[in-house]
Amino acid sequence: MTSLNNSHRVFGWKDLLEEWNTTLQIPPQVRKVEESLHAATNPNSTNITRLSKFLTYMNYEQEAIAWFLYECISVRWVHGSVPVNYIRSLVDEIENLDGYFPSFPGSPQGQTIREFVEANLTADELYQVQMMPPLVPNDNFVTPNRPVRSDYSYAQRPLQRSVSQAQAYSPEVPRVRRTLSQQFEELSAPKPRKQAIQVRFIRSMNSKNGSDDDVLSITQVSNDSYNINYNDKEAKLKSKTVAVPRAAVISFLSMTLRMLSVDEEPFETIQFTLPCMPTILVSPENLTSQTRDLIYDSIEATMNYWPVCA
Numbered sequence: 001m002t003s004l005n006n007s008h009r010v011f012g013w014k015d016l017l018e019e020w021n022t023t024l025q026i027p028p029q030v031r032k033v034e035e036s037l038h039a040a041t042n043p044n045s046t047n048i049t050r051l052s053k054f055l056t057y058m059n060y061e062q063e064a065i066a067w068f069l070y071e072c073i074s075v076r077w078v079h080g081s082v083p084v085n086y087i088r089s090l091v092d093e094i095e096n097l098d099g100y101f102p103s104f105p106g107s108p109q110g111q112t113i114r115e116f117v118e119a120n121l122t123a124d125e126l127y128q129v130q131m132m133p134p135l136v137p138n139d140n141f142v143t144p145n146r147p148v149r150s151d152y153s154y155a156q157r158p159l160q161r162s163v164s165q166a167q168a169y170s171p172e173v174p175r176v177r178r179t180l181s182q183q184f185e186e187l188s189a190p191k192p193r194k195q196a197i198q199v200r201f202i203r204s205m206n207s208k209n210g211s212d213d214d215v216l217s218i219t220q221v222s223n224d225s226y227n228i229n230y231n232d233k234e235a236k237l238k239s240k241t242v243a244v245p246r247a248a249v250i251s252f253l254s255m256t257l258r259m260l261s262v263d264e265e266p267f268e269t270i271q272f273t274l275p276c277m278p279t280i281l282v283s284p285e286n287l288t289s290q291t292r293d294l295i296y297d298s299i300e301a302t303m304n305y306w307p308v309c310a
Contacts, residue, residue: 004053013064017104063102200271260284275307
């Protein structure tokens with residue numbers, strides 16, 4: 001087995017996993033990760049690969065991280081143990097836990113990443129992982145002194161109520177009986193997924209530790225509402241701006257790319273990944289006004305007709 005410690009980045013994991021799902025022939029890149037993971041989870045192994053090496057090899061791509069999270073949890077079915085420290089870090093790397101896994105053999109169908117993790121970890125393991133709760137819309141309260149709000153907040157755990165309180169305040173909901181086959185079809189039906197727009201700021205293509213890369217991602221919430229995530233790996237700080245209109249997204253990108261031209265310690269290259277478009281690498285010195293305009297036009301085209309992943 002070749003160790004990942006001396007390996008470089010591999011790009012295009014979404015295509016690699018989809019090809020594996022179609023042909024059922026495991027790619028050598030996937031086999032390499034699986035062998036390294038099995039060695040890392042073997043208590044008698046001396047060839048331990050750090051998680052940062054896995055993430056660097058997978059170029060910190062969201063599809064690869066989601067698949068690798070599945071593999072880490074699936075290790076218990078083979079070896080009887082779960083590397084909780086890996087899972088905790090991987091969950092923190094995933095930008096949308098309420099999204100779905102990419103296509104690969106064994107990919108959970110009809111389950112979000114959050115649902116899969118919650119269904120396959122014990123209560124103690126979930127406590128150690130400490131996932132952030134899902135984002136839910138805030139209630140729209142209208143009062144003379146308070147305007148309508150449309151932003152999002154993290155869901156709170158439901159308050160515990162007594163049986164008598166639940167009976168007193170919970171309206172009766174008619175039950176809908178469904179056959180087992182109907183329930184199975186609902187769970188198995190593929191749900192549409194939208195790939196995020198991602199901008200990766202790479203400090204060094206030859207860096208041994210890819211965790212230094214900053215990552216900016218843009219996801220669509222509704223027709224003219226977008227979430228912006230920025231993960232500053234060096235500062236170990238994540239920020240999230242929710243429900244941003246299209247014009248503000250383009251303005252934010254414009255300021256971000258123009259700031260790169262005055263950076264005294266510039267990134268080596270910037271990677272742009274847009275749905276249904278080839279991934280490109282651009283050096284900071286080539287981010288001319290013409291190049292930036294092309295990037296804005298491509299992003300606006302994605303916003304007009306955001307592709308749905310199969």
